Amino acid sequence: MHFANTLRVALRALRRNTLRSLLTALGMIIGVAAVITMVSIGSGAKAQVEAQVASLGQNLITVMPGSFSSGGMRGGFGSSVSLTPEDADAIAAEVANIDGLSAEVRDRNQVLANGLNWNTNVNGVGPDYPYVRNWPMESGAMFTEQDVKSLGKVCVIGKTVADQMFPNEDPVGQTLRIRNLPFRILGVLSPKGFSIFGSDEDDVVLIPYTSHMRRVSRRTSISMIRIQAADADKVAQVKQSVEDLLTQRRRGREPDFTVRTQEELASAATATAKTMTGLLAGIAGVSLIVGGIGIMNIMLVSVTERTREIGIRLAIGAHGRDVLTQFLIEAILLSSLGGLVGVAVGVGGSQALSSYNGWPVLVPTTWIFISVAGSALVGIISGFYPAYKAAQLDPIDALRYE
Amino acid sequence: MSPVVKIQDLHKIYESGEVPVHAVRGVSLEIQRGEFIALMGASGSGKSTLMNMLGCLDRPTRGTYELDGINIDDLDRNELADLRNQKLGFVFQGFNLLARTTALENVELPMLYGRHRKFSMDKIRERAMHCLEIVGLANRFDHFPNQLSGGQQQRVAIARGLVNEPQVLLADEPTGNLDSKTSVEVMGVFQKLNDQGITIVMVTHELDIAKYCRRNLILRDGVVVRDELVADGTIAEEEMQRIKAAEAAAKLTLQAKSEA
Ligand SMILES: Nc1ncnc2c1ncn2[C@@H]1O[C@H](COP(=O)(O)OP(=O)(O)O)[C@@H](O)[C@H]1O
Ligand SMILES: [Mg+2]
Numbered sequence: 001m002h003f004a005n006t007l008r009v010a011l012r013a014l015r016r017n018t019l020r021s022l023l024t025a026l027g028m029i030i031g032v033a034a035v036i037t038m039v040s041i042g043s044g045a046k047a048q049v050e051a052q053v054a055s056l057g058q059n060l061i062t063v064m065p066g067s068f069s070s071g072g073m074r075g076g077f078g079s080s081v082s083l084t085p086e087d088a089d090a091i092a093a094e095v096a097n098i099d100g101l102s103a104e105v106r107d108r109n110q111v112l113a114n115g116l117n118w119n120t121n122v123n124g125v126g127p128d129y130p131y132v133r134n135w136p137m138e139s140g141a142m143f144t145e146q147d148v149k150s151l152g153k154v155c156v157i158g159k160t161v162a163d164q165m166f167p168n169e170d171p172v173g174q175t176l177r178i179r180n181l182p183f184r185i186l187g188v189l190s191p192k193g194f195s196i197f198g199s200d201e202d203d204v205v206l207i208p209y210t211s212h213m214r215r216v217s218r219r220t221s222i223s224m225i226r227i228q229a230a231d232a233d234k235v236a237q238v239k240q241s242v243e244d245l246l247t248q249r250r251r252g253r254e255p256d257f258t259v260r261t262q263e264e265l266a267s268a269a270t271a272t273a274k275t276m277t278g279l280l281a282g283i284a285g286v287s288l289i290v291g292g293i294g295i296m297n298i299m300l301v302s303v304t305e306r307t308r309e310i311g312i313r314l315a316i317g318a319h320g321r322d323v324l325t326q327f328l329i330e331a332i333l334l335s336s337l338g339g340l341v342g343v344a345v346g347v348g349g350s351q352a353l354s355s356y357n358g359w360p361v362l363v364p365t366t367w368i369f370i371s372v373a374g375s376a377l378v379g380i381i382s383g384f385y386p387a388y389k390a391a392q393l394d395p396i397d398a399l400r401y402e
Numbered sequence: 403m404s405p406v407v408k409i410q411d412l413h414k415i416y417e418s419g420e421v422p423v424h425a426v427r428g429v430s431l432e433i434q435r436g437e438f439i440a441l442m443g444a445s446g447s448g449k450s451t452l453m454n455m456l457g458c459l460d461r462p463t464r465g466t467y468e469l470d471g472i473n474i475d476d477l478d479r480n481e482l483a484d485l486r487n488q489k490l491g492f493v494f495q496g497f498n499l500l501a502r503t504t505a506l507e508n509v510e511l512p513m514l515y516g517r518h519r520k521f522s523m524d525k526i527r528e529r530a531m532h533c534l535e536i537v538g539l540a541n542r543f544d545h546f547p548n549q550l551s552g553g554q555q556q557r558v559a560i561a562r563g564l565v566n567e568p569q570v571l572l573a574d575e576p577t578g579n580l581d582s583k584t585s586v587e588v589m590g591v592f593q594k595l596n597d598q599g600i601t602i603v604m605v606t607h608e609l610d611i612a613k614y615c616r617r618n619l620i621l622r623d624g625v626v627v628r629d630e631l632v633a634d635g636t637i638a639e640e641e642m643q644r645i646k647a648a649e650a651a652a653k654l655t656l657q658a659k660s661e662a
Contacts, residue, residue: 005514016502312498315459317487317515319480396459
């Protein structure tokens, strides 16, 4: 018998039991749709994290106080967990292939202007900061090295702060009070959005780190140093040099700092997303297996129920192999049609989720192929035993079957 | 001309139960082309067993069977299937049509199998339609079995049996599930086919059905005890007219009664 005939026979058999075929395929549809949706959510999250890591800047290296090298953060009494502005200066002076560098002191403060007040992040940074963070000004200009040296009472503000404090006017040139000290606004940063940790990056006021340490927070150590390497292939070398320099500056004390490249940060951040994706896809995969078992079950019932049909076919000249192929094709059609519909449902579902919940979803094409091929495979595996059973029937027994 | 069916000393012993059943005990038989045979006998006399062997659905325990010059002993399972497909047509007592499948698609079924014919779907459809015409059901081609009467279903089954132009049409109690009027209808189809030269072997335990055939074989306990030509056979067309006349008369009397 031609393949086309077998296909026709299988299609007719499925059509004879449309409702049952649909219900059976539903198992596959749900399984595949679940896989596609889960993977889409997972890879959407991963892509978002990657984008956010990229938004940190380019070829970035960060130095943070505290050592993460031996089982969590070390510190406590006696050990001075500190990173100083002098460390930053030393790096700027001695390490080669650095494009930009900024010390950073972080704090939260109440700021006042215009009779309005607002609780925001007040960060002390260097003049290179917008450059290092790849974060251009929207209007006005960044403060300068001179302002840092002179402990200038100047600031630039993020978009959120600008919108909150100066809803109807241009903030540039206005005064902002931090701890009751007037800071002149030199510029407004362009909007940046949310960080990896979900906080609003634009909710920020940047002042010279020297002013921050002396006038606002009265701290002696800084929160971090951001360094931009000159080139992507210089990152590792710069990191090494920074580590060497800081170690040397500590003169044998245990290292109380951590140097991380952007890639390390990215892989740490995406690792979670990857684990989540794997987990979700795993759960969805289980539903695929359940779908497969459903198909096997229905095919077994179908073989028993259609014993007479099989008898008729064998009596009028079907070979065992014809019957085997027919049932196998039925199973494969059920599962792969289910798989195709499942892909459509999954893609539609993740688009709906994305537009409804605002979740970042990304439908990976490879997974579409994987799920369609996977569902066909499930069809072959779950259809084979029932099909084999059908093919082995004896025509007389099958015809006599009630 | 050589006989289309030639069996010699055929035996069938069923070993499946606790005691072996010797269902057919040495049947020898020759069937010529164009014959119309009724295989008769009481229930359990081995009619179906013999038919299954004639139909190449079952192998004899002993004896030889040549169908159209081919010794079936030499054939494997698939070759037997091909032989059934090409040389035999089957009509069963319970019609055995595929449910929820149109009359036409049921008739097409044998053409979907078989190694040697590779017809186009159009050709398959055309031949199936032609066979439905022969049994007078062309106008019902798109009906499902449950939309057809028993006699019509059996005629669809006959059309299916004819579609591969078999050497022999085998029917095991084709009228067993039918009332007397539809039985006549089906026998009429058989007679028409036989007039066109098709060889038919059918099983029946009803004497008046056997009268439609030309030759009667009577089986008892697995052996042929009588083999005779039918002298005063019934002609289905005449019988049908008689039934219709009787029906009309019955209607008239019924009417007369209700008017009275
Ligand atoms: N598959 C079988 N296994 C065992 N015995 C069988 C089988 N088929 C038929 N028989 C026995 O063989 C004998 C002949 O049966 P069968 O050919 O069906 O008779 P008929 O069709 O004339 O009624 C009966 O005694 C029946 O019980
Ligand atoms: Mg019988």
